[in-house]
Amino acid sequence: GRFTGRYLLVPSFVELQQNGETGRKLFTRVNGALYSLPPAFWLDPLNPQNTGLLLKPQIALLANTFDSPEADQATLGFMVRLADTGLFFDTEATWVKGRKEIVVRDTNFVGNQNYVAGKPIRINPAYDQINTYTNDGRSEYKALTFSVNGTIGNGHLVNASFTVADKKNIADDFSPEFPTGYPSDPANIAGEWGHGRSHERYRAVVSGVFRLPWEFTVAPIIEYGSGQPWTRRLGYDFNGDGKNSDRAAGVERFAEDGPVFRQVSLRLTRGFKVGGATHLDVIAEGFNIFNTVNYDVTSIDGAQYLAGPTLANPAAVTKANPNFGKYSSTLRGRELQIGLRLSF
Template identity: 25%
Template sequence: YGVRYDYQRLEEPKIRNTSFQLAQRRINTAQLNQDLNNFGPRIGFSYAATKDSKTVVRAGYGVFYSRTPSILTGTVITNNGVQLQNFSFTGNNTPIYPNKFTTPPTGAAAGRPNIFFYDPDFVSPLIQQGSLGVERELPGKISVSLSYLVVKGTHLQRVRDVNLGAPVSSSIAVGIAGSPRLTFDRFSNPRPLSLFNRVTAVSSDSSSIYHGLSVQVNKRYAQNFQFLFSYTFSKAIDDKPDATSVVVGNAGDDAKQVSNYFRPDLDRGLGDSDVKHRAVVSGVYDLNFSKYTGASSGLAKAIFDGYSLSGIFTGTSGRPFSATVPIDLNNDGNSRTDRVPGVGRNTLRGPNFYQLDMRFTKSFKPTETTKVEFIGEAFNVFNRTNIANIDTNQFSVTGTAPNQILVPNRNFLNGLSSTGAGRGANRQFQLALKFDF
């Protein structure tokens, strides 16, 4: 048991945007709450439950504090509407980098800035983690364990646009005979703080919960063989925390935000990283044929011994995703988070993932101090197509508001990519020669 104290001193914004509109909303771009009370107690124990000490119970609990990413703090410092300003202009005499304007060009129209500021109640993310497990040793150098893990996150960080008009109940038609109109909230124009575009609050009001039950069977190396099997049944729920959405208008960053900044609770659902089932099987088998052939000479053993076969199989459930529409349906300036009206976040699940990788080696020792190893490896042995991305747009949209119509997307759920780095790759082989000395 013990207690850990964490303190991350964040660089405080030095310049305050003195706009009267921000002052009326009590938005201070030079404000930061330094979180000083981050004490994290931890406790754990193990107990031999049987006289032979072959059954052991373990449990633990701890409080942990995470860090605020530097990309977020740097964005708040620089994107205050004062240090960085946006201008849009056209012309044939525009200077090219590294040449630059010393003053705004004549006739240039100043764009409305996107600004970031810390919420007054901003604090460090807090994680509570508890576990309980039991392990039993069996004959044959085999152990079996069952464990339960719960992880609760509070004060998780995210960003949200607070410069939105009042939501107005709207509806949209569906291009399917007999389908009712779907209702949703649409933010009214113009933005309340008319001098600005997005006014993004960096807050710590998000939360998450994870439950996981794991089973593991472990056979330690004996008689040229070792084996490990693990299976986890789990569920992760959150309301879409993310502290790295800092580039306004960037498709990837915008997709990390909630769909309704006034109602982040509507995004409470399965976490983006939720994997309901995960099974991993691995093993190593060393093959020495000399004992079967009766070979005893050094040359014969070099030929018949030193073989090893190993492999790992991974199988997981697909990741959850949301049914979306490809436009800014709710008029919040972000078209990457608009779901089909009435459909919750991450209510669908993508394809499962299965892959078997194998390795075969042959080694021998030319001398007492050297070793040569021939290696052959195969990845995705059965060449299974593991879809990495799918089309999540359930509908396309025709017409203009308020006469828009949702039209079913024929490519909905179709795979967009069957390859990806480390996931979904085609079958691959590689050969290697290793020399130890």
């Protein structure tokens, strides 16, 4: 089928806004003392709107032609019962291709390939960045899932699934993380094609609900993921567009393998008949019961360098980042909780 999405950006970009013109302007003042300018250009914290050095404004716009995003989706599945058991084998293939997706990029940058030393990098000299919301985005998702589910024995429930997937796009969101989530070269939006943030090649989940004597119920969940990717960045603004999302030539978005995810969780329930139709369940739950260390891929330092050659200064000295590729946080460790449920 074909599905048409919605966009909710209109309230932020109403024609003839309060500033009297199309778009949303952003004005920035910096402290002239940072540039060794006279005190007249210094920023007064008590009067920041009228002091300091006023930079060229940035503006956010909608593209002149702006359409609703679309996606073509197809799913094909096959299910069969396994002999005379209560189990079923299920295979499902999914394909989704998105078009005209919303992305934001600076349309006021000449581009890395068109850079000429000594000449302006801004197409419209009246502005710094012109961040434009366009329909330049596209995506493709493919997945194949194998699963076995059903009942065994005296009503025990089991479910096991294994998914192989591939997700690629131009951008994950039209509101990317600042400043590292923006295009490496805003003039080459096609160069952003690569894996998405949530891409995970393999994922397996096994779960069950097992009924034991004396009204005990055990429900384990075992999870494994091959890991989500991360992006290797230069770590500094190579092209001078004001964003720290620059990548070296030939390096794609989210091309680095992230940490694997492994977790075992368990739920134990003991039922008690209180009287009549009243029933009490005592529940003990443990998440990540083996306290497996799972690193948070969003915490990795993807900046390969602290400084290095730029378009404006190709002779600059490269300074390596000692924290490159290191994680600063993990996902949740072992968690335990106890609860009561009264049914009547």
